[in-house]
Amino acid sequence: MDPKILILGPPGAGKGTQSERLATEFDVEHVTTGDALRNNKDRDIGHLDLEYDTPGEYMDRGELVPDAVVDAMVEEALSGADGFVLDGYPRNDDQAAALEEMTDLDVVLYLSVPEAELVDRLTGRRVCDDCGANFHVEYSPPKADGVCDKCGGELIQREDDTEEVVRERLEVYHDDTEPVLERYADHDGYVEVDGDQAPDDVWQAVREAVRTNA
Structure with missing residues (x-):
């Protein structure tokens, strides 16, 4: 079985974590827009007549x-x-329309998480300023406050993880990406998963949804 899976959800819903596990479990490619762009960062797009x-x-x-x-x-x-x-795309309805022209989908997963929980997850993230290791003040705290377990470097809060920026990101999601869900609501393989659970519990639900619908 080589399922074609789209995973949707707001920032902080856990899409990356669950996508990686799905890719391993079903032996398929994990495609993210971030990776696709980083891998083509220097590609010449001059023919598109953009800025x-x-x-x-x-x-x-x-x-x-x-x-x-x-x-x-x-x-x-x-x-x-x-x-x-596929994780991180489409981000708006135009991209969703483009995706329909590219491929069929077997399963569309939506990770649903209350906004207050998303804010807690995102604002609680801390990153080592030296090695880039990730921690969370509540869910995966370092052994010593503000100090990286791996290298002893200083843990910082990234600018895009401050509450003001997080709420701006969520507002953009509500305006641009959330309407995409309407396009997939009638898809035979559409499944909404409660993302407000422990990661392993979310994983059990996600895996079962793919096994049932792919």
């Missing part, structure tokens, strides 16, 4: 890469995969 000539120029400035570029990168990543877990 910049490479995806990296948008990324380095912290700007959103245009849909036309993201669509092309995702399509290329999916073209070589018999089965996949």
Whole structure:
């Protein structure tokens, strides 16, 4: 079985964690927009007549890469995969329409998590300023407050994990990405999963949803 899986959900819902486990369990590709763009950061996109000539120029400035570029990168990543877990795309209805032209989907998973929990998860993240290791003040705290277990470096809160920025990210999600769910609500393989559980419990539900619907 080589299922084609789309996983949706707001920032902090646990899409990355569950996608990695699905890719391993079902031996399929884990495709993320972040990886696709990083792998093609220096690709020449001058023929598209956009503001910049490479995806990296948008990324380095912290700007959103245009849909036309993201669509092309995702399509290329999916073209070589018999089965996949797609995470981080589509982010808006135009991208969802483009995805429909690229491939069929067997299963569409939506991880549902209350907003208050999302804010707690995202604002509680801490990252080692030296080695990049990830911790959480509540769910996976370091042995010593503010100190990395792995290298002894200082743990910091990234700028995009502050409450103000997190709430802005969630607002963008509600405005742009949440409406995409309506497109998939009638899909035969659409399953909403309660993401407000322990990761292993979410995993059991996610795995069963794929086994049942793929």
